[in-house]
Amino acid sequence: MPRFLGKLISVEDAIAKLSDVLPNSLPSDIIELVNSLGLFSAEDIVARIDMPEFDRSAVDGYAVRAVDVQGATVNNPAVLKIIGIMKPGDKPDKHVIGPSEAVEIHTGAPLPRGADAIVMYEDTMRNDDEVEIYSPVSRYANVSRKGEDFARGSIIVPRGERIRAQHIGIIASNGIDKVKVYGKLSAAIISTGNELIEPGKPYVEGKIYASTGFLVKAYLEETGLFKADYLGIYPDDPGAVREALAYAVSRYDIVFTTGGTSVSESDIVRDVVEDMGEWVFRGVAMRPGRPTSLAVVNGKPVMLLSGYPVAAWTGLELILRKALIEKYGLQGLERPYAVAVLMRSLPNRVGYTSLIRVKLSIEGNKLYAEPYMLKGSGILSSLSKSNGYVVIPGHVEGYSEGEEIVVRLI
């Protein structure tokens, strides 16, 4: 066990502990509906009206009294007098239908008073101001009933949902043009390591391009909950890292570090954090991402992520994302899932939660998940070529080839 790490805690405990030290609430703001795409609703959005707001025709045809067209056939049609026409936007009392009367009606128009069904054009023949009806209809045939889609007072978009195009449609249909949404937390990212060089700079043998900080910034922004600043690369120099961390915890809601959490003597971040704050946990029983750690410095959570992109990503995915969902009730952050047939067996080290990236493919009506088998948390290609992942809980010894497993889609 690397000496840096404390007693490894479970992923579940890590989520709960991070949740504990996240800011107690997210900022929120009331904004124009049209600007809310991708943000999280900060309230249950409730229907202000019934939908439909009135009994409405679902087709083009004639509004009738069902009783008047009972038994109508092509050879023995019901003949009704047309007393008018209803279009979308008309009021329901524009026409009142009496016995043996009909009103021509367009899709979306309110059902005129007295009518209780619509006969479609294809079952009718018009002769001037009369219409022959060739088929009976049951009551409320071809009518969208008031409130059948949703009732006034019902929740149309729950708090914590991420607002998508389809939500904007349903919110607008209620006449709502402003919504309360969650604002963003500010996050700083500090990368450390003498071996790192900035992308765009010429390559130097033995060095590696800094990528994990960029990945973390983009991951945070993708959640829709963070405004993230990448503060750059710091050398393995305690003074420089201390200064950067002090700046970050004074200005930001949360701080992420990448690198500096392996066993090596160059683990400057560990020493600086230990000196400036309190540990919450040091190491998580998960693979990859075992060194993932959490401290509180100046009252702010400081999450120490691996310098390896895949391990850092795993820490964000299995711990941060879940903690955000738990703390703020953001079901809109959950990944969609699928069930797929595993194409190779996946052994697990019991006691560890493992995340294995997979590539999904479909053949006929079967979905298959092929795991990326290259070892090591540095396997960058898995980041761009996989489209899902499997989580093996610590108490499970593994999954067998051919087994149906749950895959989270990314």
Place this chain on the structure above:
Amino acid sequence: MPRFLGKLISVEDAIAKLSDVLPNSLPSDIIELVNSLGLFSAEDIVARIDMPEFDRSAVDGYAVRAVDVQGATVNNPAVLKIIGIMKPGDKPDKHVIGPSEAVEIHTGAPLPRGADAIVMYEDTMRNDDEVEIYSPVSRYANVSRKGEDFARGSIIVPRGERIRAQHIGIIASNGIDKVKVYGKLSAAIISTGNELIEPGKPYVEGKIYASTGFLVKAYLEETGLFKADYLGIYPDDPGAVREALAYAVSRYDIVFTTGGTSVSESDIVRDVVEDMGEWVFRGVAMRPGRPTSLAVVNGKPVMLLSGYPVAAWTGLELILRKALIEKYGLQGLERPYAVAVLMRSLPNRVGYTSLIRVKLSIEGNKLYAEPYMLKGSGILSSLSKSNGYVVIPGHVEGYSEGEEIVVRLI
């Protein structure tokens, strides 16, 4: 058949015809990698270096020559002389290992010259400048080989991929700090209908709140390919609609109209479009969304969508999205999919492509899809409560309860 519609064409033909009249290419621009999240790569992004760039230690331990530790056990350890230490960022030729020599090595450090394997700390015991090795290793054990993750010249992010956090990580790791991405098409949305009132205004009986235009704008923006302006509601007045359409086709790359495509006499949009431009198709054999039509006015595609939000959404989802993918090669626009057990049978009207929204749920390791059964294209609640959809092709009579079907996730 409503008189407005022409011969209904298949969804596949509609996709091809829309693809034909879309702008020939998307604009593109070279931007900073950190600003590229959510945009589409306009080029194959190619690895500039091997990853790893050098044989690299995947663990903390000692770099050795495998031949020197053959047969090593706890009772009969191999004893090697420690000649130095390798840390991440060191050059591979910092140390050269000879027979019975070892170098202490940290995860991520280059393999020193002469070494061909790493023994992990747990299988060693150090005594000053000597180390006892308790276990043999095979050649290249615990070594990430140069280029094993990806090789220089290989494609790390293909053209047409939507850039996600994980892509930014892998691009940065190649030292790349700028990327060529597709810019956006400009789109105008015109809503028509005397029955419409703007959200935020007081409710008027018989009227309905305009929502489809908002939905279309948000849908377009969500694709990441459009800058969309909602031009507002126009009354069923040919002069006003003509003026709006003339403005839109002179200023925008593509125009969408909502409403005004039913059979009713108030189909002003149809008449104005017919007068100002050429039809490409009038009506598609799909449900919902049959009235979806396409014209070219002033050289610009004008897509006529239903006024009903669910029908308009279907036109965008089944036709526009697919045409964008086909025309511009944007695999990043494809919806993810799952396979689920259908909870109710879904009959289809042969000849029509049907889109049925479903709610996915999981029980054990089985995924179930429950269709929304309310009839009609106006069913707004399906927009916010479903998380996927099933497409039934025109040649299929339907799917049975219990059948495994492909669900697209939204």
